[in-house]
Amino acid sequence: MSKTEVTLGIDIGGTNTKIGFVDRAGNCLVATSMPTVAPVEVGPAEELSLFLERLYQTIEKTYASIADTTELKGIGMGVPNGNYYKGTVEKPTNLNWEQYVPLARILQEKYGIPAVLTNDAKAAALGELKYGVAKxxxxxxxxxxxxxxxxxxxxxxxxxxxxxxxxxxxxxxxxxxxxxxxxxxxxxxxxxxxxxxxxxxxxxxxxxxxxxxxxxxxxxxxxxxxxxxxxxxxxxxxxxxxxxxxxxxxxxxxxxxxxxxxxxxxxxxxxxxxxxxxxxxxxxxxxxxxxxxxxxxxxxxxxxSGLVGANTAVLGASALIWNELDKRQLQPA
Incomplete structure (x- = not known):
């Protein structure tokens, strides 16, 4: 039996980070959220490190429920001050992170699959194109x-x-x-x-x-x-x-x-x-x-908007990576 192809959509906000695994038809198979900010006050480098540690745990725990029936093809992220070209988060005003974080490269190296990012509004535009009223x-x-x-x-x-x-x-x-x-x-x-x-x-x-x-x-x-x-x-x-x-x-x-x-x-x-x-x-x-x-x-x-429900931001981030894969600018590992 063939596995369903899915992408991971991540929406990073100043308060909460949402993640979800989405198939090509825009069905969010499983989703969850976690606090973006560390539970204790720390410096920018440690804040990022603690965020990534929690993010990895959340991704892996959430994906475990569908891992046997799906194949993860890529990761798309909607982030504050996301530079699509460089895959970096730059000078985010609402995140206590370092000034330049190569987040796409970090996630790509962690999971061995393509990862791209942009700001949340651009991700929302791609979500409308793929799943909403802009088809x-x-x-x-x-x-x-x-x-x-x-x-x-x-x-x-x-x-x-x-x-x-x-x-x-x-x-x-x-x-x-x-x-x-x-x-x-x-x-x-x-x-x-x-x-x-x-x-x-x-x-x-x-x-x-x-x-x-x-x-x-x-x-x-x-x-x-x-x-x-x-x-x-x-x-x-x-x-x-x-x-x-x-x-x-x-x-x-x-x-x-x-x-x-x-x-x-x-x-x-x-x-x-x-x-x-x-x-x-x-x-x-x-x-x-x-x-x-x-x-x-x-x-x-x-x-x-044609995007409805609780996972609209995740759908936008997922649409970003599906769009990249479909344009063959990135190839699945």
Whole structure:
């Protein structure tokens, strides 16, 4: 009996790391997660060492349940500040690691199979291409709306990486000169307005400027989450709805700029804020069409993600390595 080919998808976040083994059809056969951060405070070198030790244990324990019936062909990783060309994680702001970690090489040498990495938004774009709403598309953009704003540009049939592997950071284009402070060190970045963190800041500005009753007034800024704001909007809260309107206006403005440069067939919104549905999508569409050049009006769809369930990040990372294997840029060992 032939074995099922699978790849290992790994999504490394600032808090948790998710792993899963995925077949070619996008079925996640088994998945789990583990804390990214060490249980004790240590220096960068030891932090990485402890992470890898836990990661290996988690991979091997999880794979054991399907090892007899599957063949592992490769490893794909979605990571912060991942350099696809070099296979390195470089200057990760949310990880207490060394400045340059050759993570793809480390995993490849450990398991003797191809390993590649990129940032999580680019992995999400490949996930949409292989398993989601972008099937068959040659030009599209995925925008991930999480703690920050990530983006993955798929142009003329391939992910856009640019000269150094870091192209396509839509979250750090400038919305307002001398605007909100961003974690990258700049002011006025798009993600300071359009993200879970950004909409929290917007809500507090609106609460200060308006007198309407809102359940959000009872929540401290540190405790406020994007999920709370989404739930409030879905229940008709005026402050939350206005916050999404403002967020959609700014996102629509910047997406109009993107269309003029890349002319995608579709723009796919991904992440927790999309649970607000039309409260986010309608203003985004409206303002993109308002600000867009006439030549492009009515040509670009704004869609929700086609990846559903708890393992969307793992599916994206898995799609990355399947894509590499299929292009024969890497050969299975």
């Amino acid at each position: 068959g598309m040659k030009n599209f953009l995925v925008v991930t709306l999480g703690t920050g704003l990530g983006s993955g540009f798929y142009v003329n049939g391939d992910i856009m990486y640019g000269a150094d592997g870091f192209a396509g950071e839509l979250g750090h284009v400038t919305v307002k000169v001398n605007g909100r402070m961003c974690g990258c060190g700049k002011k006025g970045c798009l993600e300071t307005y359009v993200s879970a963190t950004g909409i929290r800041r917007t809500v507090y500005k609106l609460l200060a400027d308006h007198t309407e009753d809102s359940p959000l007034r009872k929540v401290s800024f540190d405790d406020l989450t994007g999920e709370m704001i989404t739930e409030a909007a879905l229940k008709g809260d005026k402050i939350a709805i206005e916050a999404f309107e403002y967020t959609g206006r700014i996102l629509g403005l910047k997406l109009a700029d993107v269309v003029a440069i890349a002319m995608p067939e579709a723009i796919i919104l991904f992440g927790g804020l999309t649970r607000a549905g039309d409260y986010l999508f309608e203003p985004t569409r409206k303002y993109m069409e308002q600000y867009i050049m006439g030549l492009y009006k009515g040509k670009v769809k704004i869609l929700g």
